[in-house]
Amino acid sequence: MNFLATALVAYLLGSIPSGVIISRVFGARDVRQVASGHTGALNTFRAAGVFPAAFAFLADAGKTVLALEFARAATGSEWGLALAGVVAVIGHCLPVYTRFHGGMGLTTAGTALFLLDGPVLFALIALWFPFKYVLKRSSRATMAVAILLPVLLAATRADAPILAVGIGAGAVLLLRHLGEGNRR
Numbered sequence: 001m002n003f004l005a006t007a008l009v010a011y012l013l014g015s016i017p018s019g020v021i022i023s024r025v026f027g028a029r030d031v032r033q034v035a036s037g038h039t040g041a042l043n044t045f046r047a048a049g050v051f052p053a054a055f056a057f058l059a060d061a062g063k064t065v066l067a068l069e070f071a072r073a074a075t076g077s078e079w080g081l082a083l084a085g086v087v088a089v090i091g092h093c094l095p096v097y098t099r100f101h102g103g104m105g106l107t108t109a110g111t112a113l114f115l116l117d118g119p120v121l122f123a124l125i126a127l128w129f130p131f132k133y134v135l136k137r138s139s140r141a142t143m144a145v146a147i148l149l150p151v152l153l154a155a156t157r158a159d160a161p162i163l164a165v166g167i168g169a170g171a172v173l174l175l176r177h178l179g180e181g182n183r184r
Contacts, residue, residue, distance in 0.1 A: 002074045003083060009074075010067035010084040014091020014108055017098045018059035019044035026052045032101060036180075039095070040103030057107055064088045064111035078161035085112030086168035093176050105176050106142065109169040113149075116162045120152050139180035146173035 019031040019039040028048030031039050035046040041060060045053035064085070071077075071084035089109045095102040113121040124145045131141035149170040153163045 003080060006071045006074050006080050006084050007087045009070045010087040011091040012096070013063045013067045013070075014088035015095035015097050015102070016059070016063050017095055017102065018063070019047075019056045019103065020098060022052045022056045022059065023048045028052060032098070037101070038103050039098060039101070040092075040105075041107055043103075060092065060103070060107040061111040063092075064108045065115065068112065068115055078159060079164075081116065082161035082164045082168070085109075085116065085165045086172065088112065089169050089172050093172060104142075104180070105169070105173050109173055112165060112169060116165055117153065117156070117158055120149070120156060120158070120166075123152055124149060139177045143174050143177045146170040146177070149173075 017039045019041065023029065023031045023044055026048045031037075031043045031047045033047075034043060036043050041053045041057035044056040067084045067088040068081050071080040074080060075083075089105045089112065091102075092108040093102050093105045094100045110121055113124075127148065128141050128145050131144045132138055135141050135144065147170065150163060150166040153166040158166070
């Protein structure tokens, strides 16, 4: 029962459309009506500028932290943390509050990975830039590191729950970015 509650809370927290809320607070255009139409920090930057985007980034990271902390308290299990991390990413990408039109999941996935295995996150960030240069598109570079995420976790002998986050979050990011591969 605690795992079910963890999944529900993580999804609802992940679903909070930080970019939509913050762009409204700052009196900017609705992020869903600008550029890519996604609700994350990058599109908040496009719609409202650097400070609102920074707040959206921090809010997206914060909702992931809250989801993992709830999981820690509710389950006391690494598997509960893994579940919360992946489900928060799903909530961010497919939020119930905005009719399943959300962000791309980078901040939520990155925050979950940072909290569970920070060095692998920093390796992925370092790899993203050469991939971006070679592949010419941010979304393609993101798909490449999403594929490498579970591989790097396995190579560093991450615990099974952390590897599950890598597989789950990597799959969500890959699927979310597939349609974007030729756009950005």
